[in-house]
Structure formats: structure tokens, C-alpha cells
Amino acid sequence: ARVVVLVSGTGSNLAALLAAHGDPAYGARVVAVVSNTADAPALAKAQAVGVATAVVAPGDFPDRAAWDAALARTVEVFDPELVVLAGFMRILGEPFLARFGGRIVNTHPALLPSFPGAHGVRDALAYGVRVTGCTVHLVDAGVDTGPIVAQRAVEVLDGDDEAGLHERIKAVERELLVDVVGRLAREGYAVDGRTVRIG
Ligand code: GRF
DSSP: OEEEEEESSOOHHHHHHHHHTTSGGGOOEEEEEEESOTTOHHHHHHHHTTOEEEEOOGGGSSSHHHHHHHHHHHHHTTOOSEEEESSOOSOOOHHHHHHHTTSEEEEESSOTTSSOSTTHHHHHHHHTOSEEEEEEEEOOSSSSOSOEEEEEEEEOOTTOOHHHHHHHHHHHHHHHHHHHHHHHHHTOEEETTEEEOOO
8 A cells, every 4th residue: 555654853653664664565655755844854764765755844835725735736646545644743624634534644642532732742741641652543624633543552650751751652653653554554444433444
């Protein structure tokens, strides 16, 4: 299955997908990486292994809708069966969802529906939960609200700070994302009582 990954940052989740996709038995292949910012270190990770990259920066467009439409057009060129948001820090709008809805997954560093938004790790720590984790979910028009595909738990340790806890979550998160993307491509995944399969 053809996968386009959207990124904004470091790209450790992307790197895990790139490490897995060389094996044909994995079933999914990253065909392009698209960022909303030219500064994302994730872009170099893709380029280093010969995967196509593109930047669609909001500042280059008159408004949100124009940016969203340009993003959809850019992703469409690569004809993906699945779009993966891996540390993509922008909300997708209607044109993008209309084109790829039902075939977009996001990874979030908390156990949704708890602690959605840009600071899931910080908010979980501030609340004082003793267990948090990560979630892969289908993307809908809300912020981190779509149907949950898979989750893993991570314990909060005494003395954890945001950076340390986030690193432990990310170690689990990338394993989960690699597992989910491969399974979606190979046999499908039960979500909300029906099997979601791509490719
Ligand atoms: C991940 O924890 C993701 O869930 C969050 O930001 C982090 C991105 O990490 N939204 P990376 O860019 O994949 O290293």
C-alpha cells in the first residue's frame, strides 16, 4: 500500500516507518513525505533514503482554505492509499478531509480521549495521571477526535518531566504506529466494529 506521511518536526515516527517499509512483507511503503515547514528535520530523514519530499507552508498561501487545498493537491500527486500524520502539527480542513477522509491516521502522545491537542504529554503530567500512553486514530474534522484504532499505555514515573516522559512515550508510539500501518495494509484493523483496510 502506498503511504504519504505528513510531518512538522523531528520525524522519529517517520524514521521508524522508513526502517520498516523496505521489507516487502511489511505491506506498506512510504512514497512521499510532506511537511508544513521547510525546517522540519523529518524532511532530511526521507531524503537520506531517497523518498520524495514536499513542503506546503501556510505562509505561502492567502488563507487556510487555499493552503489546505494545496496540501490535498500535493498529496494527491503521490496517489496514497493511506495518509499518516506523524507529528503533523496543523489541523486539516474540509478539502483535505473530503479527498482522503477515512484513510488518514494520526498518532497522538496520550490516551485519547484524554489530553487531546498540541500538549498531550504536558497536560497529562499536569493533571497527575499515573498512566498515559499513545493513540493511533482515524482523523475526522475535530482535534484528535476520530475513531480510535489502537493504543498503548506508558506509566508515569515519579520525577518525570515533560521531555523524559515524551521520550518514553515516543519509543512506544513508533512501535505502535509501525504495527498499525502494516496491519492496515496487510489484513485490516477493526475500528468501531468494522474492518478498516487500505491498499
Ligand atoms: C509525537 O509524539 C507525536 O505524537 C506528537 O509529536 C511527536 C512527533 O515526534 N504530536 P516525531 O516528529 O515523530 O519525532
